[in-house]
Amino acid sequence: MSKRLKVLVHGTGFAGEGHAEAFRAAGAEIVGIVGRTPEVVKDVAAKLAIPYAGTDWAAALEACRPDVVSIATPGGAHYDPIKQAIAAGCHVFCDKPMTTTGATAVELAVLAEKKGVKTAYAASFRYTPSVLHAKRLVAEGAIGEPTEIECISHFNLERDIPFGWSHRAEDGGGRLNNNFTHTLSIVTSIVGENILGLAGEVRDDLGKAPIVKGVHNFATRRNFIPENLDDPTLEWGESNVEWSYTVMGQIESELAKKPVSVLFKHGGLVPRFNEDHIVFYGTKGAIYLKGHYGSGQLYYYGENKDWEALPLPADIEAAMPDVSGETELCWHILAQDFIKDIQGEPVQPYPTFAEGSQYQQIIDQIRNDDPWTAPSALR
The missing domain is CATH 3.30.360.10 (Dihydrodipicolinate Reductase; domain 2)
Incomplete structure (x- = not known):
């Protein structure tokens, strides 16, 4: 039997709670949650019965030693926590947008590939x-x-x-x-x-x-x-x-x-x-x-x-998972596939940082009013 994977969640809002419930339903153990405001993160941790609550992401990575991190904050707060998690050898589940620019998204995709960690990108209404x-x-x-x-x-x-x-x-x-x-x-x-x-x-x-x-x-x-x-x-x-x-x-x-x-x-x-x-x-x-x-x-x-x-x-x-809300249902399906893939079980292809970094490059070009043509390779 595969060991129960440990998940650390970054974010205490709607997405943070939703990711935690999705990974728990997929059979993972939620070992900690991190947020900006001490009172809020403590309340959410108590509500969801999560043992570790903190405001320092680096300290949480060290204390919890997770197998997987779930990034559930707004996109502007993704880059540093993901980079630190990859360096710690964690697999990364990230909500959209991946980052705020194509360049930073590509950088993270390359780092994850070099480190050999798996990634999931939750542009997930495809489910x-x-x-x-x-x-x-x-x-x-x-x-x-x-x-x-x-x-x-x-x-x-x-x-x-x-x-x-x-x-x-x-x-x-x-x-x-x-x-x-x-x-x-x-x-x-x-x-x-x-x-x-x-x-x-x-x-x-x-x-x-x-x-x-x-x-x-x-x-x-x-x-x-x-x-x-x-x-x-x-x-x-x-x-x-x-x-x-x-x-x-x-x-x-x-x-x-x-x-x-x-x-x-x-x-x-x-x-x-x-x-x-x-x-x-x-x-x-x-x-x-x-x-x-x-x-x-x-x-x-x-x-x-x-x-x-x-x-x-x-x-x-x-x-379909027995869960209310379309957003939550899609998180559950993607988290389930991600956990299975990490554990070596066969799954259908799912969105990863390859798609996430590509999407950010496309968004940059559209915002700059510059037509985007697919390169021969993503990076």
Whole structure:
């Protein structure tokens, strides 16, 4: 029997708690958790029955001697902890974005490869049941050869969410880092991982946000929107990231003779009139997935020339973890595969720092309004 792997978590918010629960469900032992604020990290550790709680990452690595670290902080706080963990010989599970720049992401990917540690990159909405169903149908030839893909989403986010990491590029904010990473991962998981080229444009249509103290959990930030936004004593922070983007590109697919065209259109602050969706078109049909990450009902357009709602196959449904929340479900699946891989068990390919570093390079180029063409090698 494989030994129970020890996991140290970095981050005490929504992602930190979610990662801890995912690894625990995968059979790992959560030996410690690290956060910025002593009171918060102690409370979370007590809530989750984690024996070690601290604010010093290097000290935690030394005290806990983990086999795996789980990085669940905003992207701006990833680089140093990951670099230290790799140096300590730990396998690394990292939420998106991997870092804040392509250069630092590539550096970490190279370090991990040289050290011989495994990595997982949690652009993980590719694991929702409907996406897995679509992947199976496309592989079976249900739409013929894939020809084009359309990813459309409108989030209508509250403009007055308190100023924080999501508003700053240096902290890992922006819709490319936190939305595009998921949709790109979904698309490549279905038609192929070889991205031939991408080009796009971004727009910051927010400008500023109120500065409010006491926001520790990203999932509850809406609760801190000030009641009086006209209060003259209220401080404001300036956004320096995109809140909308349009990206077009081509992906090579073993399922098609020609490159597959893809469109990613996201408006973070604009209202939706109809459903967000992801659609896969082919020479013989199409698959429509409802929802911004395609996690809703799947519809199939085939020989009968009409859209038909297809039920989720029983085996896919049975394989899903018993957990509430799509984000949490996807973390559970990826953590399970990561643990199995570390222990030498066979698993399907999952996103690693190879994809994470590639995505960061692409995001840099899109933000610079510079078309990105895939190099012959990642690095």
